[in-house]
Amino acid sequence: MSALRNTPVARWLRAMGGPHVGFGLGMLVGLILLIFLIMTTQLGSRGGGLGRNIPVLAIFAAAILVAEQLRMRLPGRVETAPLVTALGLAMAFAGERPGGPITYTAGGCILGVGLSLAIAVLPRHLRRTHADTLVNALDTVIRLTGVSLAALLWRSDWIWPDSVSMLERSRGWADVQQASAMVAIGLLVLLGEAPARAAWRSVQEGIRWVQATRDEVRATTGLSAGVAVTGTMIAICLPVLDLAAVPLMILPMVFTQNAVRRQSLIRETYRQTVTALSRMPEVVGITPRGHAQTVATLSVAVARRMGMKEREVNDLEFAALLHDIGQVTLRYPIPGGATVQAAPVDQQRIADDGAAIIRETGVLGSVADIVATQAAPYRRVVEGQERLPVSSRILKVTNAYADYYAAHSASGEAPAHCHAAALERIYLGLGYQFDPLVVTALEQTLERT
Numbered sequence: 001m002s003a004l005r006n007t008p009v010a011r012w013l014r015a016m017g018g019p020h021v022g023f024g025l026g027m028l029v030g031l032i033l034l035i036f037l038i039m040t041t042q043l044g045s046r047g048g049g050l051g052r053n054i055p056v057l058a059i060f061a062a063a064i065l066v067a068e069q070l071r072m073r074l075p076g077r078v079e080t081a082p083l084v085t086a087l088g089l090a091m092a093f094a095g096e097r098p099g100g101p102i103t104y105t106a107g108g109c110i111l112g113v114g115l116s117l118a119i120a121v122l123p124r125h126l127r128r129t130h131a132d133t134l135v136n137a138l139d140t141v142i143r144l145t146g147v148s149l150a151a152l153l154w155r156s157d158w159i160w161p162d163s164v165s166m167l168e169r170s171r172g173w174a175d176v177q178q179a180s181a182m183v184a185i186g187l188l189v190l191l192g193e194a195p196a197r198a199a200w201r202s203v204q205e206g207i208r209w210v211q212a213t214r215d216e217v218r219a220t221t222g223l224s225a226g227v228a229v230t231g232t233m234i235a236i237c238l239p240v241l242d243l244a245a246v247p248l249m250i251l252p253m254v255f256t257q258n259a260v261r262r263q264s265l266i267r268e269t270y271r272q273t274v275t276a277l278s279r280m281p282e283v284v285g286i287t288p289r290g291h292a293q294t295v296a297t298l299s300v301a302v303a304r305r306m307g308m309k310e311r312e313v314n315d316l317e318f319a320a321l322l323h324d325i326g327q328v329t330l331r332y333p334i335p336g337g338a339t340v341q342a343a344p345v346d347q348q349r350i351a352d353d354g355a356a357i358i359r360e361t362g363v364l365g366s367v368a369d370i371v372a373t374q375a376a377p378y379r380r381v382v383e384g385q386e387r388l389p390v391s392s393r394i395l396k397v398t399n400a401y402a403d404y405y406a407a408h409s410a411s412g413e414a415p416a417h418c419h420a421a422a423l424e425r426i427y428l429g430l431g432y433q434f435d436p437l438v439v440t441a442l443e444q445t446l447e448r449t
Contacts (some may be wrong), residue, residue, distance in 0.1 A: 053104045059243045060091045061116040063250065068120035070254070072261050074219060080139050082227050084120075085190070086253055088113045088147030089231025090246070092154050093182045095167050096239040106155035110148045117144060135200075142196050146189040153185050179232050186228030191217060207304045215310040226256055270363075271318075278321035286327045287337030288406055296320035298398040301445045302438065308390065316391040319370035323395055326354025326371075336410070338403040339375075347375035370395060378435045393435040397442055400426055400434065419446065 067083035074080075092109050094102050104112070121140055157165040166185075170178045198212035207215075230253040237245035278292040299320040303313045327337060327350055334342050339350055355372035358364050373392040380386040381393075404422035413421070423443065430436055 053102065053108070055243060056094065056097065056102055057091075057104070057108075057112050059246050060087055061112065063087050063246050064113065064116040065120045067250070068117065070257065072257055072264070074223075074260070074264060079136065080143070082223055082257060083250060083253055084117065085143050085147065086227045086230040086250065087234070087246070088143070089150050089182075089186050089228065090234035090249075092147060092151035093186075093231060093235035094238055095170070095235065098239060098242050102238075106148075106151040109151040109155060110144075113147050113151075114144055138200060139197075142193050145196075146193050149189045149192070150185055153189075154182070175236060179236055182232040182235060183228050186231055187224060190224035190228060191221070194220065205304065208307055211304070211307045219310065223260065226253060274318050274321050274364075277325065281324045281327050281337065284328070286330075286333050287324050291337065291402060291406065292321050292324060295323060295395070295399050295402050298402065298442070298445070299394050302394050302398060302441045303391070305441045305445050306390070306394070306437070312391060315366045315370060316394060318364060318367045319374070319391060320395055320398065322354060322358055322367065323371055323374055323399060324350075324354070325357050326350040326352070328357075329353045336403075336407065338407060340400045340403040341407075344375065344377075351375040374399070377433045379432050381435070382431070390435075390438075393438050394441075397426065397434050397438045400429075401442060 064084050064087050067087055068081050070083055071079050071081045091113060092106075096102065117140055121136065152159060154166045157163045157168070160166075166181065170181060173181075194216040195209075195213050198207075198209055198216045201207055201212045201216070202209040205212075230250065234245050234249040237249055241248060275293075278296075281287040282289045282291065296317050300313055300317050303316050308316070324337060324339065327334065327339070330350070334346075339347050342350070351372055351374050355368040358368040358371060370389060370391045373386075373388050374395045376386060376388050376392065376396075378388070378393060378396075381388050401422050404425045405418045408418040408421045409415070426434055426439055430439060
């Protein structure tokens with residue numbers, strides 16, 4: 001073992017993984033043994049010979065190793081690598097090269113992708129904390145499961161009643177039929193990942209699983225379509241371009257992923273700008289420090305419990321962060337910045353001034369609308385005088401809770417008493433000032449924390 005520790009591979013693992021060198025070497029040795037097992041049992045089956053499959057799997061493995069390093073993160077989601085999924089689908093669908101068929105089985109495809117992924121993610125996992133490793137390992141398992149399903153549906157004969165695989169059936173099809181079938185299977189397995197990813201978000205963030213699944217499908221449908229089409233393009237072009245199809249056909253997806261990453265950076269810049277702007281009343285001493293973030297966190301949790309769409313949740317979060325920005329226009333600050341203690345006309349004036357400031361940004365119109373109606377009492381909805389957005393009703397309740405809680409906490413009361421007293425004050429205005437459904441969701445959210 002001491003000799004192994006001085007090899008270049010060991011030094012590489014030591015640099016990447018620190019104290020986990022022994023574990024890393026063990027994993028690497030295990031992977032090499034598994035690769036040997038695949039090459040001797042799976043890759044050359046179906047009478048095609050091992051030699052024809054080695055170049056194909058080698059180019060796909062090399063591409064997966066590179067693509068795994070080009071990971072991306074959609075806002076609010078786990079970091080992932082759609083390029084790897086596209087390559088895995090291409091490997092599952094690949095059927096022909098110039099001069100003859102590609103003959104590895106579904107099992108060989110699954111093991112090849114799995115081993116390539118394991119080698120690619122090992123250094124990354126060794127550098128992360130336990131929690132990050134768990135999340136990224138889950139993402140890797142979900143992606144591998146999707147590719148495995150595609151490989152089974154396309155390359156296996158035992159899952160079909162007549163024992164003829166889709167790969168064999170498609171040999172007599174037109175190119176359009178082949179491509180359509182590949183894209184359909186790709187989309188099926190990729191959108192099928194949504195429930196698994198939603199289950200993780202549901203556990204971690206307390207979102208209802210059905211709502212989390214809907215959000216996941218809405219957020220990833222476009223990207224999933226691009227991944228499925230890219231995998232299909234590589235497989236369709238292999239008979240013409242041979243192995244050059246892999247790098248050539250993956251390039252458009254690289255540019256697409258880069259564009260998505262830039263969009264995510266823009267959204268993150270918006271968030272940072274809004275967060276900085278929200279601290280203005282706190283910095284000048286108008287509101288307590290951390291008040292805006294507290295209201296935003298509560299508002300997001302309540303909105304998710306009530307099943308709101310993700311875009312609406314994002315707008316509500318920004319509105320909650322900026323709900324007190326109108327107080328900077330006041331000549332005489334409200335004691336403690338508690339707008340819930342102000343007269344209704346003053347509350348509305350603060351809301352209108354805050355909305356006017358937000359509209360000056362030119363890009364947060366929906367956020368300004370929420371802030372402008374945050375002071376309106378719920379009775380206007382009951383009496384049919386006004387249609388208040390659910391987001392405004394949530395913001396009104398969460399802001400009132402935070403204000404009442406802070407007022408009792410400043411008196412030195414225990415947290416449990418502050419919580420009970422804040423809810424009691426809200427119940428005094430139930431159905432008149434505050435939406436009962438929102439108050440119920442708030443109580444359920446606070447009980448979970």
